[in-house]
Amino acid sequence: MSERPKIKDIAQRLGVSPATVSRALADTGLVAEPTLSRVREAAKELNYRPNVSARNLRTRRAMAVLMVVRDVGNPFYLEIMKGVEAAARAAGYSVLMGNTENDPDREIEYFDMLRDGHADGMILMTGKLPSKPGSHSEISADLPIVVALEMIEGSGFPHVQIDNAAAAGQAVRHLVELGHRRIAHIAGPLPEAMSVRRLEGYRGAMAKAGLSIPEGYEQRGDYLLRTGQELCRRLFELPQPPTAIFVANDEMAFGVIHELRRLGRDVPGDVSVVGFDDLYLSEAFYPPLTTISQPRAEIGREAMTALLDMLSGGDGPAEPLILPTTLKLRGTTAPPKN
């Protein structure tokens, strides 16, 4: 037990060939019963584990997938990672962590890791493809890649996502139904697809309700807390400030609420706020945040499932997989003061 045993050790010990051991351990029904059990026992006894590099080299598969996000530090990804990890584990895959921080070089690097055998497939949660300067590496649509959460239009990759526009519309409709007419929107970073969709959902719902969007009611943010504060302040420097704000993500919404408090406005008494994402602690917030909830763990799971399908020869879902969102009615929305 001093050295790592190899297949050969088991074979010699049992007087069979390495191939037989390999086959027995792989559970191909190709090994007969006296031998089968003996091999298994010997393997257990020696505490044998196959060398993955050797196996990967031979089989040309790494049994690993790459999960690439824009920022591992963002709590938003947590449950997705969890879903991906669980589905991957269940299928015997391990998960490599990728973090681009929107750096094109790093984005390219992760694509390269696919080519060089680090991983067999990739779940991409960045909103775009790396633009390679004068390079080769065509990013062909038949790479085993699934785009989750975000969308990369025209890329040809399978997508797992939500209907951002519809969800945004639902959020705004809720405010309209409460009686709000002056509803502002703090958007994400434009022109990223996700932000654009949420903005479109806002505009659509406003139009459908016959409400106009005054100058300055559409603020462009970047999903960060401080920006929420900042843009909220700007909204309340307007001649006619809004009575409700639909914010493109929870984190900025927290910033908004923070700022409203500083400005002496009560939430939801004076101003209603709706977020988007339903972060881990949004419910524990005060007031508990009314927000759009995404099925994050499920997004992760479905993305991994689609990827596994592709890895075993499938094409993945041809149409984008759209998962349902729900509006969580909590404590930051109320009818306007009058």
Place this chain on the structure above:
Amino acid sequence: MSERPKIKDIAQRLGVSPATVSRALADTGLVAEPTLSRVREAAKELNYRPNVSARNLRTRRAMAVLMVVRDVGNPFYLEIMKGVEAAARAAGYSVLMGNTENDPDREIEYFDMLRDGHADGMILMTGKLPSKPGSHSEISADLPIVVALEMIEGSGFPHVQIDNAAAAGQAVRHLVELGHRRIAHIAGPLPEAMSVRRLEGYRGAMAKAGLSIPEGYEQRGDYLLRTGQELCRRLFELPQPPTAIFVANDEMAFGVIHELRRLGRDVPGDVSVVGFDDLYLSEAFYPPLTTISQPRAEIGREAMTALLDMLSGGDGPAEPLILPTTLKLRGTTAPPKN
């Protein structure tokens, strides 16, 4: 450019041997100048990337590390992961995600992944070693493992952590200095080392201040939000409820504050609360949470640095590496009403 080029392709194209190409690409100063540049150019031109499985098999290293946490879904780990990832990347390592969910089988599995060449080293953030039933696999202290955040006493592995007892003491002292005398504690899951230390810090500071700890003032929790609520309620069913609570982590602290609000007690007017961790959104909370801040990114970075040292033959830090904490004074503590 249709097939992945291998070293042999470059060699043939240039009329040199594969060995030379390998050496040139590896930047051993063993290849002379006319050849060196030609190889590099050809490699770039063909967009060559070495096959990692083959290389790993040959060199017996995976250039990957395993980062094992109890629950990937916990926001607490985010910045640590970020620190680990950054340090790993900088050294050319990739990071495999491990998630035990306190399942002993899975814990063992990650140890096995070390043996089978999946990864070269491991950063463990679980509080204990897997107890293997009747098994072999001695977990010897010279495995390339660094324990971060948690502590595994007597394991012999290098540790990167904070002084939990001292930090807890500081939190309690702050409350004492504000004038509180009835200070309760909601602990983490005992008898885990981290929770015990924080509890000890609480007790020590209370003793030093000459304060007694009434029956029921020490509640045993599990770091979860709901438990914070639950235990807070229990605290206020006591004949003499506390005027201040030191909670072993932020998440439970949020639960506590939530519950206090339900009970109609003002924070910090009626009751002061101090947390521990300084989660991502603790500052944005209302009221902003007074808490102990850990240098999480740095813990990740230092752990990875220590691991890299071990992987290149070092012993890692002999003494536990203790990183400094700070008490963040924010909005949930005030003098007692009297």
Place this chain on the structure above:
DNA sequence: CTGAAAGCGCTAACAT
């Protein structure tokens, strides 16, 4: 400084 040759540990033809 470069080439030839061996071999990391495994699996997959191909043979028996």
Place this chain on the structure above:
DNA sequence: ATGTTAGCGCTTTCAG
């Protein structure tokens, strides 16, 4: 049903 053989792509002796 099992054994024999070859080879995945790379690095590293060992020669020259």
